[in-house]
Amino acid sequence: MARTDSEKTPAMRLNAIRREWGLSAVDEATAQAQSKALAPLAKWLREGEDSPEVVIRAVQLLLADPELSGVDKRPAVETVIHQVSNLWANAGVEAQGMFGLQAMLLAAWPYDLNRGGFALAPLFDSAWEVMRGRTRQRAQINTWRQQVQVEDDGREDTSEIELDVPSLTPQAEPLTLPDLRPNFENLNKLRMAGQSVGTQVAEIISIVEGHKNGLTILARRLEPTLEVIPEAITNLVNQIEPALNGLLSQSRATQDFLWWGQSRYSQATRRPYRRIEDATERLWWMAWEASELALDLPADPAASFLVETLYQLEGKVDDQKRPLKVWLGELIPVLRNLHQTGQRTDTLAMSETLEELATEDALGLPVTWARLEAMNPKGQDSDIGERARKALAIDVDAPISRGDWAAWLFREALLDRRLHDEEHEED
Structure with a gap:
């Protein structure tokens, strides 16, 4: 029986990915350097269970377009390069160096870990839907996405619980009761x-x-x-x-989420969603409040429930597709207005970890970038498309539906909330 990718060793996975991606023709010195650098990369990745920023930077590296000019200079990419540069000097250099680094990351990924920071990886799923090019790499990336989809839903695993009862040492003294x-x-x-x-x-x-x-x-x-x-x-x-x-x-949590879907009532604005006239503001509050209720629930079914609730409220949500930059251009002014008028700004606070990471490099995080833009009272809403292209390094011209955009808002909001919860647990 063939072994799955997760059952193979990092070295075996790397060799398979090289062949699949057409990287096996690299010179011997490069191949050896990559193989040696697998160990420190794997060690760094395992830190992601307790350090979510490791997982976020790793996923951002995978999202980065290797053929994009200057992508190796982005902070998120440089973070990963730093883990292997002592053993592989050309890590991330030009497209071949980036493809090689991405192949190493997939090969070194700890598939046996899905808790802690690793439960955040599936929350980037929306960003993969606008990935362009990389035809040869898609199959391997999609396999990786499926394997990391097993999320930590907040429940304790009861399958391994065992009662640890010390064994009794047999007594040497015989027990003989007389016949009375x-x-x-x-x-x-x-x-x-x-x-x-x-x-x-x-x-x-x-x-x-x-x-x-x-x-x-x-x-x-x-x-x-x-x-x-x-x-x-x-x-x-x-x-x-x-x-x-x-x-x-x-x-x-499930009961509360179902009730939210039935009532369609916004606790933040204290009115039914249907009475929020601005469609962008309504969508934002639905996604943001749904993320709070879904903290202990698997993300994908929760995102689907949000979209279905939106459908019940507004009707068709998948007919008209518009470029990502258009959705961003509508969201930023709405959020900025909420900040400037002081409307529920306490509920819009971002986790320190996400704010720090996205401020440095928001690659693949359009919703978080939009929120950061909205926090700036002097921000300009002109030329959003070009600024978003530079900040996000993803295809902002990719057309997505209102339902897809709702799911994207939800996933990044959930990413923020889970990071916020972890910060408070540490305190």
């Missing part, structure tokens, strides 16, 4: 013969004495078990309680 049936028969005869109570008590004492030695041994054997039981129960409760709490939390 004759004693009981004699006691019965005494009762039938009307013997005095004292005589009967004496016989009872004799029976107890006969069992004393055996009962003492039995007590010694039960003692370790009695000591273990409270510990075992405590251990079991400690293991099951987080799992049950996770299940209850997700159940409540």
Whole structure:
């Protein structure tokens, strides 16, 4: 049976990707340098479980167009280059260097990790839909996307819970209880013969004495078990309680999300969405508030539910497709107006991690870039298309539907909220 990509070693994956992408013709020195640089790259990637910025920069590197002029100078790309440049000096240099670096990243990706920072990778899914070119690379990238789709939905895994009960060491001391049936028969005869109570008590004492030695041994054997039981129960409760709490939390979140979809009411504006006249503002609040309710839910079904709710509210959402830059051009003024008028700006606060990363390089993060633009009261809304092209390094002319744009707003909002939650957990 053929091994899946995730089951192969990084070196095996790299060789396969080289062949698939037509990179196997690189000179021997480059091939050796790339192979040596896999180990530090893999080590850096594994830090992403506790350091989400690692995962974000890695995904941005994969999103970068290798044939885009100056892409190797972008901060997000330079971050990854820095991990391997000591062993491979030409990492990221020209298109071949970028393709090679992307191949290494896919090869070194820790497919056994999907929690922590790695649960954020699927939240970039909308950006892949506007990827242009790279025909030869699409199959491998799509395979990687499918493999990282297994998200951390906030629940504890109950499949591996085991009760850790210390084993009891067999006692060497034999347990032999005497046959006391004759004693009981004699006691019965005494009762039938009307013997005095004292005589009967004496016989009872004799029976107890006969069992004393055996009962003492039995007590010694039960003692370790009695000591273990409270510990075992405590251990079991400690293991099951987080799992049950996770299940209850997700159940409540699901109910709240379903109720939101039925009520179609905006808590932020305190009115039904249908009464928000500006279509762009309405879409923003729907995506933003849905992301809060979906924190403990899988992202893809939640994004789909948002789009279906939007459809119920507005009708068809997939008919007219418009360039990404047009959607951005409509969003920025709306968000800027919310900031300038002080309308619920506290609910629009961005996580420190995302703000810092996107300020340095917003590659593949159009919604976050738009939010940063809107925070600037002196910002200009002219020539948004060209500025977005430079800032995002993705195809801002790509046509997307209102439903696709809603899902994109939702995913980046969810990315922001999950990063914000992690920051507060650290505090």
